[in-house]
Amino acid sequence: MFAKGFELTIWLSFIGIIGSIIVGLVCSLLQYFKVPVFHQIASVYVEVSRNTPLLIQLFFLYYAFPVFGIKFGAELCGIIGLIFLGGSYMAEGFTGGFNGVSKSQLESGKAIGLNQWQLARYVVFPQGFSLSVPAMAANIIFLIKETSIFTVIAIPELTNTALDLIGMYYRSNEYLFVLVIGYAIILIPLSIILTLLEKRVRYGSFGN
Amino acid sequence: MAEKVLQVAHLEKSYRKKHVLHDINFSVEQGEVVTLLGPSGSGKSTLIRCLNGLEPYQKGTITFEGKKIVPTEKNWQKIRQKIGMVFQSYDLFPNLTVMDNILLGPTKVQKQDRTTARSEAETLLKSVDLADYANVYPRELSGGQKQRVAIVRALALHPDFMLFDEVTASLDPEMVRGVLTIIENLANQENMTMIVVTHEMNFAKQIADRVLFLQDGRILEQTPSEKFFTNPQTDRAKVFLDSMDF
């Protein structure tokens, strides 16, 4: 049972993270290029999503939406919820990266005649992405941990499985221990990989 | 009379509430080298940045090669290919190699053929003694080397006009000379039209045809170089020159 929960946690996190990166990227691009109307929509979305708990977002999706005839399966709800939440975090990360590109870099770009698109393509995006890697790493870990909240909509991921087993067999210590180990197995190696990546990216383009 | 490449008339510029340029009027002729001198905060950088469209200005006109510039970002973008600019902070793109830094403008903006552009870039790099550094990233260069690449990057677009803003100010003293020599060559041998902001008085003396002396955002005097350094027209300029050597 734990193996299944483990697999499901990884799988849902994976889709959620990929989706969040895509949504985040789209939002930050809409904001960067100030696409009329859409960039305001993106800003509202980011604020709503960042300032409300995933748990309530999920309750809404899972329990309240069907009252109006909109119904998704539990896993789909989980993924939508995670992407809804993660998208805004990723968007903030990318936007932070883009804004972090120094003014003097933008000016040297302009000085050699780059237009707005070229400036974005050759200067802002490559440098901004590297700058946003630390934020992205933090977000990835954050999102994986947030999948533990899926337990409230009956998705049998790690936490749900552990709580279920505790409810049936009453061996809390053992199951909780396995649960912590489960998250450690996913997150510790990931955290190490991301730290290394972060270092490489930083030295790669900005080391002096 | 030689052709006027650049004319500035009644230029006024404020940052929010701070008025930093007052009624600036001057022009630059083909092949002329103008140096902009003045105390810190007098508006030299601001003026030179206005000439490249990096700062919006509130009043006045800039005429480049006979055409009055309508100051939209689009227009400026075209003009910037003809007016090269090099800054104090050698801002090479850290994510690109030296060669890619140089080729970005010619190939992406001017759509030049990549092989021709490259061979030309190599010639330019050789002329600044950096032939071996084409495939290196900026972080591996010294400050003086970076600044020379920045100059090459601007020249690769074949500008008609160059703007230099204190390009040696953040270099180690021993690195300064190499960079200045290159600008000196451009001025004296290639006859490039240019405006140079500098604090190196000896250098200014050697390359300038004319000196514009700025103080508190106003042009206090416009004097031919020989005359300015021996006999400045205003007392303020005299004090300024005195303070420049201990």
Place this chain on the structure above:
Amino acid sequence: MAEKVLQVAHLEKSYRKKHVLHDINFSVEQGEVVTLLGPSGSGKSTLIRCLNGLEPYQKGTITFEGKKIVPTEKNWQKIRQKIGMVFQSYDLFPNLTVMDNILLGPTKVQKQDRTTARSEAETLLKSVDLADYANVYPRELSGGQKQRVAIVRALALHPDFMLFDEVTASLDPEMVRGVLTIIENLANQENMTMIVVTHEMNFAKQIADRVLFLQDGRILEQTPSEKFFTNPQTDRAKVFLDSMDF
């Protein structure tokens, strides 16, 4: 023979694998002004930082006022009250006013009485023409003003010895003179013992009793000032001096 305030013997220093100071030997007498010259990266800053315990060194000894320094952080902390140091980056504490910057050392470290310390600080501020700036925060000062406050902050501890590391390197040219004048007064009128690192050759000429010329972490020559500037002993120093004016 005058008393030796500082003696450095067989000093060796590496940053991880990079050996930057090799067998450094010299001494400074009471009231003597030593200037440290040398190309960028030759180890001037490293050496001067070792003398204040800001960098650990691997071998050799430093003797200050007759006592060999046992290089623990605790010992250095005491000695630093007697050896004042001013850096290139005018590092006032941005969270404190000018007066509080100056008083921090005397009142917190030396536990001097606050009113006496304050009145003395006022005298010092007046001597550098900043009497009106006591209650201002550093961000409101110009670079030259900041650097003068930094000097006052070091002097407020009544050091026996001062170290100056390129204190004018990041100043606007017009600001340089004010700062140098203060150091010159300290040297010539107050007879402060000091080691000065600078790139301003004219200034070095005027204050130095002796020049130490560093190259690649070694002392290439130690020459009395008059002799060094007219007739340096080594070729490398000659080249160096030549490169310093355009």
Place this chain on the structure above:
Amino acid sequence: MAHSGISVLFEGTNFMRLLGGLWVTVKIAAVALILGIILGVVLGVLRTFKNRLLRAVLRLYLEFFRVVPTVVLLFLFYYILPRQMNFNLPADQLATLVFALWVGAEMSDIVRGALISVPRHQVESGKAIGLSRLQLYRYVLIPQSISLELPATINLATRVIKTTSILLLISVMDVVNIGQQIIEANNHTYPTGVFWVYGLIFLFYFLIDYPLSWWAKRLEKRRLERTNG
């Protein structure tokens, strides 16, 4: 259908009860933040010391609270502490404790990050005028790091407030739990009540967190303007 739904909020004492639940939520978050921040500042300072063992231990503490999801932390403390350590607390105090320890861990990282990003030459100028290590922290490092820490701390606060929503899992009578009671008690009279109750809770969280996020962003922007300008 919807017209009747919203009145579930005003039936009986429902609205007041939700507000009461919100108060429990806010109280837990606030107390946890205060305790956690104090803890975090101390640990953050300790983490800048050179002592390797100390640093390793504190790092381990941080990583544990980072890696384990808060839900799991709550269960760990809820189930295991009382039995293994004979240490028992009511659910809301326990939640406060867990959150405070978690805040302490996150805060220690924020404080450490801010301390080590105070420019090195500030430390050196401090040393050069003879400041001891304690004085260096007291007069130079801590005051200067505050503007850097503040936005991150506010953001942490918004996260803590959001995370209180999971307290229902350990039976704390927080706003979400009371919401569930109300939904259940009224479910036949107000079939769409679930929408309105969760909607109101959603709004509550947004109303608390949004101003905080906004404040953090503004502080951060000002700080950047000051350092660049």
Place this chain on the structure above:
Amino acid sequence: GNSKSSSSNNPSSVAQIKKKGTIRIAVFGDLPPYGWVNKDGKRVGYDVKLAHQVAKDLGVKVKFVQVNANNRVDALNSNKVDLVLANFTVTPERKQVISFAKPYMKVSVGVVSPKNKPITKVSQLQNKNVIVTKGTTAENYFTSKQSKVKLLKFDSKTQQFNALKNGRGVALADDNSYLYAWSKSNPKYTVGIKSIGPKSYIAPAVKKSNKSLLNWTNKEITKLTKKSFFVNDYNTELKPYFGKEVKPSDIVLPTK
């Protein structure tokens, strides 16, 4: 706390409870009509009424601790509560970890489903989603006896009933007694399977080592049964919520 002497090591002994003047009782908060919170914010229901009576007879105040089905055991073992009165079904597995007093109610697992797609036989459930709450006898029954049925497992009663209304499963399995009540207030649903699996009993539960409270509770249940407390409780708390198909004898144990 530190080590205490072995007699006071049991904080839930009758003596300790009387000394503290409060008994901590675990109840449900979202399970009408057994343990729930009404619109005035008051805890009410069949179990809650029993809890008040128990406290009264002990001569102490009552402090309610709201639990979900899956943390009833741990609430006892982690010393969060002294007594569980949360519709706790007696099972052999549970008996190993806690102690049950004499039962005060009987139940078995029932299955509720929409009237328009009623489930009347267990075989209809094969490979379908059935909603349960974690840690209930219904979950246990289906997990061990009906492995072909897919279970959706929730933490609380609110969540499970909402899930059924949202059509997340074809049916919901739980103790039949709540299903009767729930289906009365949700007339679109019917308890199509009234009883599957073994008949079982609901009883108060205490910590395994807590002999003192166990004995007391046993006596209390016997006494209350004799006094027809449970029939009264049924009539005031349950009857209004049940349909006509339920009789007191389906729920309350006979007075012996």
